[in-house]
Amino acid sequence: SQQGEEDPQALSIQEGENATMNCSYKTSINNLQWYRQNSGRGLVHLILIRSNEREKHSGRLRVTLDTSKKSSSLLITASRAADTASYFCATGLIGGSNYKLTFGKGTLLTVNP
Amino acid sequence: EAEVAQSPRYKITEKSQAVAFWCDPISGHATLYWYRQILGQGPELLVQFQDESVVDDSQLPKDRFSAERLKGVDSTLKIQPAELGDSAMYLCASSLGLAGGGGNEQFFGPGTRLTVL
Numbered sequence: 001s002q003q004g005e006e007d008p009q010a011l012s013i014q015e016g017e018n019a020t021m022n023c024s025y026k027t028s029i030n031n032l033q034w035y036r037q038n039s040g041r042g043l044v045h046l047i048l049i050r051s052n053e054r055e056k057h058s059g060r061l062r063v064t065l066d067t068s069k070k071s072s073s074l075l076i077t078a079s080r081a082a083d084t085a086s087y088f089c090a091t092g093l094i095g096g097s098n099y100k101l102t103f104g105k106g107t108l109l110t111v112n113p
Numbered sequence: 114e115a116e117v118a119q120s121p122r123y124k125i126t127e128k129s130q131a132v133a134f135w136c137d138p139i140s141g142h143a144t145l146y147w148y149r150q151i152l153g154q155g156p157e158l159l160v161q162f163q164d165e166s167v168v169d170d171s172q173l174p175k176d177r178f179s180a181e182r183l184k185g186v187d188s189t190l191k192i193q194p195a196e197l198g199d200s201a202m203y204l205c206a207s208s209l210g211l212a213g214g215g216g217n218e219q220f221f222g223p224g225t226r227l228t229v230l
Contacts, residue, residue, distance in 0.1 A: 033217070040202075042117070042223045043156070044221070045218045048218060088156075090155075092217050097163070098163070098168050098169065099144070099208075100158065100161070101146075101158070101217075103155030105154055106154075106155050
């Protein structure tokens with residue numbers, strides 16, 4: 001079953017604009033990750049935020065996490081056509097010596113040149 | 114840069130036939146995952162290995178799916194017999210894993226797109 005739900009399902013913006021994607025989840029987590037997937041390809045890790053962190057930056061990416069609301073957001077600033085892809089949040093849970101990721105359904109971002 | 118290798122990239126088969134997918138993780142990665150991704154959905158975990166041992170196969174349809182990682186390195190996922198509903202992208206990922214002192218980042222291969230006719 002899928003834990004996270006991304007919102008919106010699809011987003012279309014112009015190059016140079018900012019893109020914000022949201023993720024909500026249902027159960028407790030140890031961390032949350034965001035991945036990007038270009039059409040028909042494998043996923044690429046973007047950023048990981050731990051449950052005790054509220055905000056994290058990586059280049060043009062900014063991720064926030066609100067564990068009280070069980071939600072996260074991914075902001076891409078100054079978007080480029082190459083940012084066109086599907087973006088997935090994935091909740092991470094540690095059980096013993098095992099770590100499991102549960103992915104949401106993703107947001108399809110289209111950046112128009 | 115080290116990558117996760119998967120083959121074949123594409124597979125077309127008829128229902129009731131057997132299919133097999135192969136994955137070679139990044140060298141040194143103890144944890145290996147097989148995911149299934151239906152078009153328009155996120156990946157769903159099928160099976161997780163720690164070295165050669167299965168640590169989670171709760172979502173693996175064991176009546177038709179099997180997975181092995183005999184020497185704790187590369188892995189094979191098999192479907193027999195294939196059904197129409199198995200058409201999907203099958204993704205392999207690897208990570209250092211908690212025991213390896215690594216982070217939780219997973220590295221994905223390019224996937225195998227399966228079409229069952």
